[in-house]
Amino acid sequence: MTAIERLSLNQWTTRRWSVREAVDGCVRHEIPAIGLWREAVAEHGLAETATLVTDAGLRVSSLCRGGFLTGPDRGLDDNRAAIDEAAALGAACLVLVVGGLPGMAPGGARGPGFSRDLADARARVADALTALVPYAAERGVRLALEPLHPMYCADRAVLSTLAQALDLAEPYPTAQVGVVVDTFHLWWDPEVLTQIERAGDRIASYQVSDFLVPLPADTLLGRGMMGDGVIDFHSLTAGVEAAGYRGDIEVEIFNADIWTADPDHVLSTMKRRFARYVSGCVESG
Template identity: 55%
Template structure:
């Protein structure tokens, strides 16, 4: 369980103090946090809470949405928040097409340029920007970066210490090129974050909330685990699931189910 990280979104309605206490009680040492919940509890209070409990913040979600106006200052704040929390990674969701635009290639160039503007601030803060590709069905309104290859192309002009990529099984399981791209990410030292969730069908009306706990769907999660390991990634493995029915359960029940799914369907069985 040394690499297991419980992403806060998996138990969205679990209050921050209860989340931290539940992780400690379950022997979980790593958490992924979200900016909205951190702000609601207070950045300083959250920082003191997780540090006092001995927890490590593995990532902060999220920055990005670069194709909308006035995102530069918000992303600088997000970098600073991650640094305060001790999170080494800020996850970036790029944003969709600008209003009224059909220029997908131009939107991706805009994302790359915006990330470049943030690189000096990220390097100074010691926070790595991690570009997360989302499933193509989110391309128009949430994320014009749809494949790991596109994310790596956007990261390539910048230092690997400043810009990496996220491998999220929910978003990438369908892509037959993903294995070669994971290998490429490893060679280029770009693997910054690894998140696991399953793909369940039929999808609910709110497609964004169609994730399942490990083992609930059709994704070969252990193959992803093996691939990122072979590419040299030794960092945390976050279980990050969005599902309204899951969120109705008590937080500790969700955490226990996430741990069981991780052990049965992600961990390799030969080590932590």
Template identity: 75%
Template structure:
């Protein structure tokens, strides 16, 4: 009998944010999903050891652990927290640890501006300096750091890496098995150089994440992600480019959207699987 092909669909836990880790693992099993992307705070709430056991007993792959990063402040405690995140990713046997590198020093998401630095090049240099410390630590533990460029509207408060090219520039001094990049359709679809940069990323793509970019965006632009097919992104060229670059790992659906989070998670999972099959493929 011919073996069933592996499904590459992965449920990023925050797509069904109402579910705990245990509920999300159970939902994956019931819906025939083979991989899951986990978030550190939810893993902590469930318990790391229990999460490891739940995932293993369900036979799931952990496509990513989110997140490490926030490296621009220069605070030594940030390095300590990232070392803990690397250790957690190793325990979970996660394919990568997603790194959201942080915005301008002093700029905190959702808070009024106080004392800040406006030196963007210096903030990016701090990321490079932190990677020089963290990449070998991750390599010793078999963990791959995955730099995620975010859409430029998040540059001030969440990620001073705005393009895939910038992420690759920071990744390239390190071995590919230690530092890779995330290709997230929401964040990179607009970039006129994105297809060229995806080709350049061959051997460095640690995660491919998909969702749509809504128009108009909601007041909270963090929640402007939609189910594939409900926004403006043309997925085929991006997916084809990622495949041509040699990436054959899991493909995560990661959606931050208030209406999606308010809906029944089982219905959402069925809905995103259908759109995934139509626009991305299994």
């Protein structure tokens, strides 16, 4: 496939659009794949979303998200539901954001059961995978562990490096557990290219957005359009390609200004920036 044939719109980039609006936008802008979010799918209806995407001829590059495995019950029931949803949608993978310290809600609020024991939190993630992987495998769903930038370690993901994610994935077949390479989260890591090479066919998803400097007060919204920040997309994309990844490439941007902009303008800009900064390293075939 050519580069543009591998471009995917992660739904959160045009967050104000409904599922139907996002699908229609992909069709208008000739974007062949979409990364869906569970909240939006639930609002539209799971069966209805599956039919809508299929009828539009789009691939589902990922479903976001499962995870948050560090709580008292490891979130197993919700994650099994997420796996069922990914299966119904034919998603290439279910992204797992594994969760922060026990008792720590996203955004930093401490709750019951709060613990500073980081090693224990990571052990909880491993324990949860032992329960979830067989369930996902029975349904043909690939789980994709996503390491997040270390600034999110306390409240969103105790996996901060690709090496950590690969270590957790290693006991399982590559078809069952993969990893997400997200430029925003991994660009800073001096070992990232070595770990991308190590990952090989464990790469289940490649997500791109830029790292803005200075970061906004809400660091969750510090992603930018490619070219607006400091990331060297050439080296990361070349590494992912050399590792053998030939799946869709999602543009996933959390940014308040982009969310309030005209989504059609966002998609037009996204395609231009993708062509300029990313697609030059994408191989055909």
